Amino acid sequence: MAPIFSSFLALTLIIPLSNAQGPPSPGFSLSSRVSTVAFNTGFRNLWGPQHQKLDQGSLTIWLDKSSGSGFKSLRPYQSGYFGAAMKLQPGYTAGLSNNEEHPGDHDEIDIEFLGTTPDKPYTLQTNVYIRGSGDRNMIGREMKFFVDDVPIRRYPRKSDATFPTRPMWVYGSIWDASSWATENGRYKADYNYQPFVGQYTNFKVSGCTANSPASCRPPSASPSGSSSLSRQQALAMNW
Numbered sequence: 001m002a003p004i005f006s007s008f009l010a011l012t013l014i015i016p017l018s019n020a021q022g023p024p025s026p027g028f029s030l031s032s033r034v035s036t037v038a039f040n041t042g043f044r045n046l047w048g049p050q051h052q053k054l055d056q057g058s059l060t061i062w063l064d065k066s067s068g069s070g071f072k073s074l075r076p077y078q079s080g081y082f083g084a085a086m087k088l089q090p091g092y093t094a095g096l097s098n099n100e101e102h103p104g105d106h107d108e109i110d111i112e113f114l115g116t117t118p119d120k121p122y123t124l125q126t127n128v129y130i131r132g133s134g135d136r137n138m139i140g141r142e143m144k145f146f147v148d149d150v151p152i153r154r155y156p157r158k159s160d161a162t163f164p165t166r167p168m169w170v171y172g173s174i175w176d177a178s179s180w181a182t183e184n185g186r187y188k189a190d191y192n193y194q195p196f197v198g199q200y201t202n203f204k205v206s207g208c209t210a211n212s213p214a215s216c217r218p219p220s221a222s223p224s225g226s227s228s229l230s231r232q233q234a235l236a237m238n239w
Helices: 231-238
Strands: 008-013 044-049 054-055 058-063 069-073 077-088 097-098 108-114 123-129 142-147 148-155 171-176 195-209
Touching: 044 171, 058 171, 097 148, 123 142, 123 148, 148 231, 171 195
Parallel strands: 008 077, 008 142
Antiparallel strands: 044 069, 054 058, 058 195, 069 171, 077 195, 097 108, 097 171, 108 123, 142 148
8 A cells, every 4th residue: 555645644554464473562552543434434436446346344456457446535634644454465466566656746655565476575665755845834743654553664854855744645556567666677567467456454544634723633653642652662663
């Protein structure tokens, strides 16, 4: 899933871990503090409607030779917590990207899964792009990325020049990124394996919209209620 988000980010992907030797417990389940929302309550189809299916709260999107698919939040956000549980297709998925292609003058924060070959695991990649001047009214101080409630990256606001400054929408998609996604384009999408499928459940959307008052605050990423990670969360991230 590849969101285009807002200045304070707490983004969580819930992916069942197969390896028992996981990281130290973060000691705090941020995802459990935010209620799940129905897809139609927070999102809409953006493109490829014929490659998107909603069934009992589970959204399936897929890519074949004719098209991929994507979705978008109903509202833009200044800050907040956004997440979903994702299930990715096993086997040959080279050349694919589970994120949103969004060229041009914009700010973007994303988590993306890059397609792979059967003998290798998926690559999870985080990106932050700043391509606009913004209006300088964001309330966020840093972004945090989570997987299974474990912090995996912090991106502090060191200056306005290196931090997203405009309200953003939440996106998710699957598309053909053969030119770069798998080992810098070495492996391309092979449509003998189509369709390529991604599933989303347990959508989390909680934050301050672009029209929220200045007093609005997003959910806290730590048990203390502060914007900083707890010591236990920091240890899990460092691991």
